[in-house]
Amino acid sequence: MSILKKSKKSHLLKNMFLDESVDIQRFDLVKYPQIEKITEKQLGFFWRPEEVDISKDKKDFDGLTEHEKHIFTSNLKRQILLDSVQGRAPNLAFLPIASLPEVENWIETWSFFETIHSRSYTHIIRNVYPDPSAVFDTMLDVKEILECGNDIATYYDDLIKDNNSATNKMDHKRSLWMCMMSANALEGIRFYVSFACSWAFAELKKMEGNAKIIKFIARDENTHLAATTTMIKKMLAEDKDFVKISKEKEDEVVKLFTKVIEQEKEWAKYLFKDGSMIGLNETILSNYIEWIGCKRMRALGLPCPYTVSKMNPLPWTEKWIGGGNVQVAPQETEISSYVVGGVKQDMDENKLAGLSL
Numbered sequence: 001m002s003i004l005k006k007s008k009k010s011h012l013l014k015n016m017f018l019d020e021s022v023d024i025q026r027f028d029l030v031k032y033p034q035i036e037k038i039t040e041k042q043l044g045f046f047w048r049p050e051e052v053d054i055s056k057d058k059k060d061f062d063g064l065t066e067h068e069k070h071i072f073t074s075n076l077k078r079q080i081l082l083d084s085v086q087g088r089a090p091n092l093a094f095l096p097i098a099s100l101p102e103v104e105n106w107i108e109t110w111s112f113f114e115t116i117h118s119r120s121y122t123h124i125i126r127n128v129y130p131d132p133s134a135v136f137d138t139m140l141d142v143k144e145i146l147e148c149g150n151d152i153a154t155y156y157d158d159l160i161k162d163n164n165s166a167t168n169k170m171d172h173k174r175s176l177w178m179c180m181m182s183a184n185a186l187e188g189i190r191f192y193v194s195f196a197c198s199w200a201f202a203e204l205k206k207m208e209g210n211a212k213i214i215k216f217i218a219r220d221e222n223t224h225l226a227a228t229t230t231m232i233k234k235m236l237a238e239d240k241d242f243v244k245i246s247k248e249k250e251d252e253v254v255k256l257f258t259k260v261i262e263q264e265k266e267w268a269k270y271l272f273k274d275g276s277m278i279g280l281n282e283t284i285l286s287n288y289i290e291w292i293g294c295k296r297m298r299a300l301g302l303p304c305p306y307t308v309s310k311m312n313p314l315p316w317t318e319k320w321i322g323g324g325n326v327q328v329a330p331q332e333t334e335i336s337s338y339v340v341g342g343v344k345q346d347m348d349e350n351k352l353a354g355l356s357l
């Protein structure tokens with residue numbers, strides 16, 4: 001297959017995936033402006049971990065108890081694994097079958113931002129550990145981390161296999177559907193126990209540099225969640241096969257989400273095995289993850305098997321997750337709510353009437 005083959009169909013008439021491949025990367029007219037908007041928003045969030053001052057974290061880390069150090073380091077190890085997969089898998093699995101320029105561009109942007117996350121973990125670990133390699137070398141020894149990694153990889157592996165050898169188009173669409181659902185659950189649920197712990201440390205005025213980096217990561221993951229949710233909805237709207245598949249696979253998808261939620265709860269148990277931390281314990285984190293999991297499932301029209309409260313069981317986490325929409329001037333340090341290029345371009349002269357310069 002050639003890397004550039006002129007499409008017979010207009011790029012405005014193709015399906016998102018598994019249609020003729022993209023020829024020209026053009027964004028003048030796009031089939032899905034929502035996807036294009038998400039890419040622009042994500043690009044506006046560009047950040048580098050080195051911009052965040054984490055020098056005080058080293059002193060804080062040395063003062064943590066052994067079980068607090070266990071919580072901190074284990075969470076980083078697990079996030080390293082999640083982002084190692086996401087920094088590569090969307091490009092390997094979704095990109096080869098993307099058929100629209102804005103979707104192809106989104107997937108590359110998505111994976112690129114995951115690589116920033118991966119780089120930020122090395123930055124954090126280098127700062128607090130004299131031998132950072134020891135952390136990386138031992139992370140796959142943790143059973144809970146390995147299990148989580150294998151579960152995510154399965155859906156990507158299935159899709160990659162079908163991309164290369166599927167003979168039945170419906171089966172190929174089925175593996176795409178399950179993989180997109182798995183990516184949605186990863187982006188929307190799998191990080192949140194770790195996020196809550198990082199922010200709980202910062203609520204106690206400890207490891208604040210780390211918490212700030214995690215806030216940037218959470219802002220990106222929220223964008224990725226919005227993108228996978230949008231793609232799922234568009235896939236349903238443009239192709240009746242996916243409506244059929246969504247009904248046929250509903251139980252399997254509910255099981256997938258439930259397993260993700262249960263794995264997060266297991267993770268909370270592992271983190272707190274030697275002691276919890278102020279403001280958090282296994283029960284409250286489990287309630288939080290069920291609450292967030294149900295929110296994600298309902299957003300996709302899925303039934304949620306858990307009984308959850310209306311209110312967020314950890315309301316203080318919201319100030320760490322929000323902030324992406326607020327525009328303030330950047331000062332000397334990185335401000336987490338600053339969006340580069342996030343300005344409106346649709347001003348016309350009438351809107352400026354009455355203003356004298």
Ligand SMILES: [Fe+2]
Binds near residue numbers: 083086113117217221
């Ligand atoms: Fe990430």
Ligand SMILES: [Fe+2]
Binds near residue numbers: 114187220224
């Ligand atoms: Fe992500």
